Amino acid sequence: MSKIVRVVATIIVPFILLYGLYLIVHGHLTPGGGFQGGAVIASGIALLFVAFNFRYVRGFLSEDSLSTIECSGALLFVGIAFGGIVTTTFFANFLLGSPVFGGIPVGGPEPATIWSGGTIPLMNIAVGMKVSAGLLAIIFMMWFAASKEEGDQNE
Secondary structure (H helix, E strand, O other): OOHHHHHHHHHHHHHHHHHHHHHHHOOOOOOOOHHHHHHHHHHHHHHHHHHOOHHHHHOOOOHHHHHHHHHHHHHHHHHHHHHHHHHOOOOOOOOOOOOOOOOOOOOOOOOOOHHHHOOHHHHHHHHHHHHHHHHHHHHHHHHHHHHHHHHHHHO
16 A cells, blocks of 8 residues: 555544444434444454555454453443343343433533443443454455455465
8 A cells, every 4th residue: 555545544543433432422412332343343444454454453452362352242231231130120220310321410411421321331332342343354264264255366
């Protein structure tokens, strides 16, 4: 890739990742959520694949770390779901009334109050972890397949 593409990618990728995190965390207040934010994060890192090369991205993100992130997201999601059983039912808001993600505003739900989402923001974070790591694992496998096919043609 050209120097211009690399410089622009270096500048724009942090903003893409930040926007993905914004979509994940504010998914219960605005259009977005874990899936959309995870896809944005994966596309930002895919931009690094295109601008630089596979070895550059693999320097800070390996298959094992992707597997760990994906499994952690799934376990967090299931843990939150089963945490509701402690109070009443599966997926119940067990954080209701607590100072973290469970405070109920006095005047009812407020669009700008991120703390009123209960367990939904935590579930969005878990889904975002799973989706971003899963999509990146797919990109890794496609990159492996393309490089293997390219290597077979050269032999």
